[in-house]
Amino acid sequence: MKTQDDHLKELFGLPAFAFPLPGETTRLPEPDTVAWRIGHERWTSSELWGDAFGRFCAEVDLTRVRALIIGIWDDVEDTDPSEVVEALLAVRDRLPALRSVFLGDITDKECKLSRISQTDVTPLLAGFPALEEFGVRAGEGTSVGETLRLRFPALRHDSLRRLVVESSGLPVDVVRGVGASELPALEHLELWLGRSDDGADCTAADLEPVLSGARLPRLRHLALRNCEIQDEVAAAVASAPVVGQLKVLDLSMGTLSDEGAAALLGGRPLTHLKKLDLHHHFLSEPFQQRIRRALEPAGVEVDLGQDCVLDINGPRLPDTHDDLCESDICVGPVSH
Structure with missing residues (x-):
């Protein structure tokens, strides 16, 4: 199961490098x-994000920068990254080679995923039409009574190949915005749907524009992860037209049970896939074996790691459930 214990190690195939603190040589x-990576680890520096970015722009040849990782910006629980978006757009003419941006590379120790404030991120995509990869980590913050949530109104972007949205509770408007967007070059789409306790309010039906594949002719990797309604999502995926064009299907880190897996196996053929990722699940051992027998002889890589515990009352969390819960990953029905 993925958590945010560490910062990104790479982006766009390039190793991550943290821009130094003031005075470092x-x-x-x-x-x-x-x-x-712009944005110091929390508590290591009092320098504001805008000041760090200003130094970066003065010391680095921006015309050659290909990838940017945005870390902590000031207080991420009650300040959204509007300043970051504006700062990047202000120097966009000096960033002609920029192809990848990740907004919110923030660990659990710095701020829980569910508390990371966010904003409308589509101006970044509109402002950088050559961008090929975009990722964002998003929760929900507050400031003077205002809710600071991720927004993603529909747009068209002809270059974007990879879109990743990591959340512990993805708003339905974001799901619908992504589904309504025209992304003809998109090959990799990853949505962490989350749980209702953290604001997730979409249904499987809201995924229909994505699952139809109509606006995503080049999509090859679809990940609908970290979801508390994973059985419903699996049932919708089972009959989805987009499945036929995929190489990787990822329904990991959620509450998938035998019911959802049965729907998958009874739906469109999956034997053309290169990989089916279901790690962190609530599948019984017999059903795990059934999936392996159905797909592995056809050459499909099946990831069934990190299974949770089942008992006669249904999904039950493992002994480390408190640790899992703190990570904001959807680990099953949890009482907080």
């Missing part, structure tokens, strides 16, 4: 050889 790498 670290030798800077060539601008196009790393993914630059």
Whole structure:
């Protein structure tokens, strides 16, 4: 199961490199050889994000920068990254080679996923039409009574190949916005749907525009992860037209049970896949074996790691359930 214990190690195939603290004498790498991380680990520096970015713009040849990782911006629980978006857009003419951005590379120790404030991120996509990868980590913050949630109104972007939205509770408007967007080059789509306790309010029906594949002709990797309604999602995926064009289907980190897996196996054929990722699930051992027998002889890689515990009362969390719950990953029906 994935958690945010560590910062990103790479982006766009480039190793991550944290832009140094003020006064550090670290030798800077060539601008196009790393993914630059702007935003210091929480509690290691009092420098504001805007000041750090200003130093970065002054010391690094922006014309050669290919990937940016945005970490902590000031107080991420009650301040959204509007300043970050505006700062990047202000220098977009100086970033002609920028192809990848990840907004919110923040660990659980710095801020729980469910509490990371967010904003409308589509101006970044509109402002960088050559962007090929975009990722965002989003929860819900508050400021003077205002809710600071992720927004993603529908847009068209002709270059984007990879879109990742990590959340412990994804708003339905975001799901619908992504589904209504025209993304003809998109190959990899990853949505962490989350749980209702953290604001998730979409249904499987809201995924229909994505599952139809009509606006996503090049989609090959679909991940609908970290979901408390994973059986309903699996049933919708089972009959979805988009399945036929996929190489990787990922329904991991959620509450998938035998019911959802049965729907998958009874739906459109999956033997053309390169990989089916179901790790962290609530499948019985007999059903795990049934999935393996159905797919592995056809050459499909099946990931069934990190299974949870089942008993006569249904899904039951493992002994480490408190630790799992704190990570904001959807581990099953939890009493808080």
